[in-house]
Amino acid sequence: MAREICIELDGKPSKFGFSKISREKMYGSKKTVVVDKENNPCDRGIIPIDGDVIIPKGGTSTLYINDNFQMFSRKDLEMYNLDGEKREKIPGTLNVEQKATVVDEQRLLDHSISSLYLLEPSEIDEGTQKNLDAGKILETNFNYYAGYNLSNLFIMKTGEGIFGLVGEPTNFEYCTHDAGEILVEDEEEEAGFDDMDFGML
Amino acid sequence: MRYLRLTDGKKRDARVQYVSPSKKKVGGYRNLEGEEIKSYRFINDTESYSPQKLLALHEDREELAEELINGDPEIDMEKVGRLIDSSNQVWIANNGKVLYSAKLVETTYTTEGDVKSTKDFEDQEPTVVDDVALPWTGKMLPISAVLSKFVLLKKLQVGHLDGLTFDFLYEIAKSLQDKKSMLFLGGGPTGKEPLVFQRNGTPFRGFLEGRIKEDSYLLVLHLSNLELKVPK
Numbered sequence: 001m002a003r004e005i006c007i008e009l010d011g012k013p014s015k016f017g018f019s020k021i022s023r024e025k026m027y028g029s030k031k032t033v034v035v036d037k038e039n040n041p042c043d044r045g046i047i048p049i050d051g052d053v054i055i056p057k058g059g060t061s062t063l064y065i066n067d068n069f070q071m072f073s074r075k076d077l078e079m080y081n082l083d084g085e086k087r088e089k090i091p092g093t094l095n096v097e098q099k100a101t102v103v104d105e106q107r108l109l110d111h112s113i114s115s116l117y118l119l120e121p122s123e124i125d126e127g128t129q130k131n132l133d134a135g136k137i138l139e140t141n142f143n144y145y146a147g148y149n150l151s152n153l154f155i156m157k158t159g160e161g162i163f164g165l166v167g168e169p170t171n172f173e174y175c176t177h178d179a180g181e182i183l184v185e186d187e188e189e190e191a192g193f194d195d196m197d198f199g200m201l
Numbered sequence: 202m203r204y205l206r207l208t209d210g211k212k213r214d215a216r217v218q219y220v221s222p223s224k225k226k227v228g229g230y231r232n233l234e235g236e237e238i239k240s241y242r243f244i245n246d247t248e249s250y251s252p253q254k255l256l257a258l259h260e261d262r263e264e265l266a267e268e269l270i271n272g273d274p275e276i277d278m279e280k281v282g283r284l285i286d287s288s289n290q291v292w293i294a295n296n297g298k299v300l301y302s303a304k305l306v307e308t309t310y311t312t313e314g315d316v317k318s319t320k321d322f323e324d325q326e327p328t329v330v331d332d333v334a335l336p337w338t339g340k341m342l343p344i345s346a347v348l349s350k351f352v353l354l355k356k357l358q359v360g361h362l363d364g365l366t367f368d369f370l371y372e373i374a375k376s377l378q379d380k381k382s383m384l385f386l387g388g389g390p391t392g393k394e395p396l397v398f399q400r401n402g403t404p405f406r407g408f409l410e411g412r413i414k415e416d417s418y419l420l421v422l423h424l425s426n427l428e429l430k431v432p433k
Contacts, residue, residue, distance in 0.1 A: 021427075026430070034305055035306050036304075045299075047291050048244075049286065049287040053247050060245060061243055062242055064240050074230075079229075080230070105345060109344070109423070171222060172356070175367070
């Protein structure tokens, strides 16, 4: 069964097939390669700080170990947050109906976008279609694979088609300027010279 | 702290700071007994024992095959399994030697993945630096139009450094909010060049968005290098 983005808006389900859009597909790409004197491409490698060995690409492995150098498989590990609380793995959202809501533009502006998908509805509710046709933005949960972080998916329609933008919140806060304690009275007084003690300078 | 120089509608410029969204602090792994587990890098292969090196040492492939069956000539017994802490990146030529002077070549590919052109790589200098002001292009675009045309991938928050730059940025944010628009922002003297924040960094188009709330402001530089359209 093909994987689909499934949403539910006002209790009505809609399903979308999706394909990723990247810069490479849109404009092509550029790649920088290091070559030797004969213009043969070279491989990236590393030299440890001791400098006694050259390690080719793929010549290292990451292992999970405890203080006694006992190894563990990643699937046998659990994620904890900085407060020492266990984090639950969030299942993938594809083919699982996710609640969607209509959001304003500011909500989308408050997210950095990490992926873009072209959506093809395979089943779309009339209300959802009307919202998209009216230029409204829908927001729902998105997790391509099971993981510890849940992303937000914004669905919107333009003259080109229906798009899904996956984003993470920026959490920017408004800036204020605290000038500090006001030492001088706001009320202006006639300037006098009597309180200017030059002797203490 | 990173800085840029911004110009307002009155052609006045000021040095201000900018920050990226703060990254989520993820925590760490523990095993089922609750012990803290850390990840480390270990050596599993070295250049001297690479397949190319082994092939170069044995003209007779049958002989190499025999050695591989009878022993472990592909494993560097002294080095494999050693923990790596800090390391330096190097480039390795086909003959297994480290390059002391590297030449960079840039290849451009079409959308189908075919090679379009190849040329010597040239450094791209940043266009966003704190001693050259980004011009006020005056190109105001309605927010809804920007959202339906471009994918605003990255965001930078622009902030003040002192009381004067607070007023400067507050006024810019207010004028953008009042016009319900974003200001197109680019590098170079006329703002037509892309925004490049570091040497050989990714070029972006910029859109400045402003909001105010009582006596506070939010000024965000949205960066995009992708249009919201279907690839042809």
